[in-house]
Amino acid sequence: MELRHLRYFVAVAEERNFTRAAQRLHIAQPPLSRQIQQLEEALGVQLFERNSRPLKLTDTGRFFYSHAVQLLAQTAELESMTRRVGKIERSLSVGFVGSTLYGLLPKIIRRFRQENGAVELSLHEMSTMDQIQALKEGRIDVGFGRIRLEDPSIRRVVLREERMIVALPIGHPLIDAKPVLSLTDLVSETLIIFPKAPRPSYADQVLAAFHDRSLKPEHVYETRELQIALGLVAAGEGISIVPSSVHGLRRSDVLYKDLDDPRLVSPIIMSMRMLDESEDLTRMLELIYRLYTEEQMEFIAPAAP
Template sequence: MELRHLRYFVAVAEERNFTRAAERLHIAQPPLSRQIQQLEEDLGVVLIEKGVRPLRLTEAGAFFLAHARTLLDQVRDLRTMTQRIGKLERTLSVGFVASTLYGLLPDIIRRYRERHPEVDIALHEMTTVEQLKALKEGRIDVGFGRLKSADPSIRRIRLREEPMVVALFPGHRLAGGAGGLRLTELVHEALLVYPKAPRPSFADQVLAAFSEANLTPEHVTEVRELQIAMGLVAAGQGIAIVPESVQGMHHRNVVYRPLDEPHAVSPIFFSVRHMDRSPELENILAAVYAVYDDHGIAHGGEKL
């Protein structure tokens, strides 16, 4: 059994069709069929049910698929990490969700640059879903995102739980007053959530906060990105629930009120490829914890 057998089988299983898999792999269909047959003969088990359309895996095939994907991910990680170590220039490519840019991420990057000026840092704004794909493809080395993931090829460290706040136009009836707002006060408001795609996203975290409180907002509008949501809030077109770090986006026509809801929080995750333990990643994680300590933010201090 060779790596090409794993790639061929995964393509067939994902496409559920030999013709489409052959096109995806840029090979002819007969050689592909022979490779799968050789794989089954080598393993001594049937992986794909015969004569069934659409294509269906046997129980052994489903088991093999799950582990074949993991092995291919590990091979890709090994390739990326070896290439990085072999380069004379040290680089670190960082993906981040937009809201973190208004929080402590700039402080973290500055701290890292001060301690490691020899490393060239590239920053890429992208959603958490986009970060996971970019990590697996080797386009970024670390991601700062907000969504959980069960992808076995990605290692995730929960850095902190960030409270959510409500963004409102200054003339809004709820803009004044002391103390925090309750979600029950917001269900009748025009609620702006972002991003519209890809999903899941921070929009789903906001809607989940309502759901956990057994509430359903009456008017929900999905917008493409954070900046659009805040522009619409400033124009008096609705309210938005955002991470508290967004308060760093100083807008003269937006005010913020805290949410008096313990479960209304948005986590920040540090995501890397599962096998990656390069010094650059250890060092930027250390910079995160140092900045958190400076600001009195609790963290678990988890290592890679």
């Protein structure tokens, strides 16, 4: 059994389809099918229920998948960290979702560069889903996102829970209706959500907030990103629920109002490879907690060792 067998198997298990897995791996489908068959023969077990559509893992296949993912992640970590050790200057590649730029992330990056001049930082905007894949492949070393995704090869640290607020166009009747608004007040409005893709995303957090309260927005408009959503709000096309850090993005044509439920939050999550305990990541995490304290921002304290 070779590493390529593990990569092929994981791709088929995650895509649940040989054709899509072959496209993801950039190989033809027949060789992929043969490789999976050879893997099963080598192990002496059946990993997939062949007659199911979409493709399903057997119990043995699920066991093998969980360990295969971890082995591939460890391999990516080994490659990444070996390259890092071999460089005179250390490097740290950071993935982030766009909405985190309106919070403390820019200050975190600036301060980290000031305090760790030997570390070359590179920034990459990408969705939380893309961050997870990039971490597994060793393309980034740390990600900042908002979606709670469980993955055996990824370590997540929930840094803080950010309150959601409502963005309204200037002159909207709800601005003066009451001091704070509820989701019930918003169901008849056109709700502008973002990002449109990939999913799951922050958009699903907003929709889930309505669903959890047995509410359903009458009109939903999906757009690509936060800036476009706020532009549409300013144009009077609807309202949007955004993270409270967007307060820092001041616009003369949009007004923000608080929501009445403290449980309406969106997390800020720092994600790393499970086995990556590099000093640079430790310093970054310590810096984040230090900055939260300096800024007197609420955050989730790290668990005691």
